[in-house]
Amino acid sequence: MPGKRKIIVSVAISADGFIARSDGAVDWLDRPMPKGNYGMGAFYKSIDTILWGRKTYDVAIEFQKKGIPGSAFDPKIKNYLFTRTLLPHVVSKGVEIVNEPVKDFAAHLRATGGKDIWMMGGAGIIASFLDEGEIDELILSVIPTLIGEGIPLIAPRHRTVPLTLISCTKFTDSVVKLHYSVRKQARPGKVASSGKHARRS
DSSP states (O other): OOOOOOEEEEEEEETTSEEEOTTSOOGGGOSOOOTTGGGHHHHHHTEEEEEEEHHHHHHHHHHHHTTOTTOSOOTTSEEEEEOSSOOGGGSOTTEEEEOSOHHHHHHHHHHSOSSEEEEEEOHHHHHHHHHTTOOOEEEEEEESOOOSSOEESSOOOOOOOOEEEEEEEEOTTSOEEEEEEEOOOOOTTOOOOTTOOOOOO
């Protein structure tokens, strides 16, 4: 029997734990890429679905307007967008809006045959899936830059989520890629939340 599809967060973060500046800018990511692009080619081949929060989707649209290479939505990839404000007729072709609660959506997605699933972010949707126990792994490419303030990797909330290190890779430009699995644990006293929707950011 094929293994269960994994939902994997794969993002670049600053050395102080942010995914973007407070205004969403990611200018600090504008740096020469080493040969192999941090293994992103191999990772991309391992997925066939991408999950987007609204703000991250908006950043992708802005990149597309500026003609930034590689920013277009890949027609071979299934793209799901979590938003409460955009309507289906205004989103990009090939992007499907999700209105289901996180647990239900993740269960349906995992039950469908396919490759792994890339959780693109941002902080709100990562938090929603993590808090529902629906993140399997995190691949964090730590950029050797401090930006002081910004949007955190995960939307703030009191939580304790233990991780297990799968691998740690250092690159010639001092970027370090940390690959973790999320240790599944019982959550005693948690109020049933099968109807909980994702934060749409």
